[in-house]
Amino acid sequence: MSEAFGFCEVGDGKLTKKIEEKTEQEEILEAYRSELIKREWLVAIHNPKSKRLEYSQTPNGLRALLAYRKMTDDLDNVEIPVDSDVTEDYIAEMVRDQAKMDQVTDWFKDEKLMLEHKDWSNNETIYVPTPYGHDLFNAMVFWISQKEQRKFERKKAFNKLKARVGKELANIPVNMMKASVKMADAQKKMEKFSGGSTKKTKRSRKDDIFGDDDRIIININNGVKKRKPKKKAKDDDYDWTEFGSNNPFGNNQDYSFGLT
Structure with missing residues (x-):
């Protein structure tokens, strides 16, 4: 049904006056x-x-x-x-x-x-x-x-507008809920398409290439700057100072690992 100039076109093609x-x-x-x-x-x-x-x-x-x-x-x-x-x-x-x-x-x-x-x-x-x-x-x-x-027509138009705005405001919570459901469904489809959850997995300590005693902080431009402080072990077999004579890596060990 098409509408133009206040008229409606019915199924048989005739134009009838639109009645409010x-x-x-x-x-x-x-x-x-x-x-x-x-x-x-x-x-x-x-x-x-x-x-x-x-x-x-x-x-x-x-x-x-x-x-x-x-x-x-x-x-x-x-x-x-x-x-x-x-x-x-x-x-x-x-x-x-x-x-x-x-x-x-x-x-x-x-x-x-x-x-x-x-x-x-x-x-x-x-x-x-x-x-x-x-x-x-x-x-x-x-x-x-x-x-x-x-004056009557202006009041009628105002009441009509007020009723329409009130209806739209009343529908806002419903529309927001529908939008949330759609977003949740879209996220599930994206996760399924990517082959799993999009959440980042926490890195395990066992995947770290350095142990607690061998952790070295590496600067890409300047090589090794310092070692992370560690707790003193009960039985010390070596003196783990960075430039001590008992350093198992040697006094002239290159700590840059090829990064400098």
């Missing part, structure tokens, strides 16, 4: 998007400038969003990508028509988008958002805001 696995949050946002489109608060458009599929609020969708935010104070810190003059005109329209606002309030309560609640601190009636209402209008802001969508 969606996160749970993406699936929830898409479900709310479908509901917003069904309510006719959101429409899909093709933006000729960005050459992309985008979503835009309808006039009724914007009215519903502004009314919800005004009555519940929810999403008041979220930026709505709408011209401020347009927002003020819609809010002024709602304030002027109190009968219309009462109708919207009842409809929001019937749709479980908000609840009427008693504020016991001042004994006033207030309207609070339901979890469903908050998520629905929050999704609406997401789909009409390119800024929020880019």
Whole structure:
């Protein structure tokens, strides 16, 4: 299966769009998007400038969003990508028509988008958002805001990278163990190929050409320089001084052994 430009070539030679696995949050946002489109608060458009599929609020969708935010104070810190003059005109329209606002309030309560609640601190009636209402209008802001969508994509890419790096770090001990096993196997094969172990054998004292009493230190350039000190034997038959008269090699013995 080959891949190019986001497409996959299947067995029959046809190209199919490569689909990435969606996160749970993406699936929830898409479900709310479908509901917003069904309510006719959101429409899909093709933006000729960005050459992309985008979503835009309808006039009724914007009215519903502004009314919800005004009555519940929810999403008041979220930026709505709408011209401020347009927002003020819609809010002024709602304030002027109190009968219309009462109708919207009842409809929001019937749709479980908000609840009427008693504020016991001042004994006033207030309207609070339901979890469903908050998520629905929050999704609406997401789909009409390119800024929020880019922020979401950056966070998604970061989490994906973090997960991949974490997986690679977790595999390091396993990979190191596999590498050690391979190195051990390679060493065994080299030893077998060379006919034995590659370890150096310790030289035996019996292989030394000099005995303890006859050990001579030889300098390649200057011949014999000195003898290694030895322990004195119990019964001395000879005087083993280097130039003594009892030297068994003779007083004029050449100690160079042909090396000078």
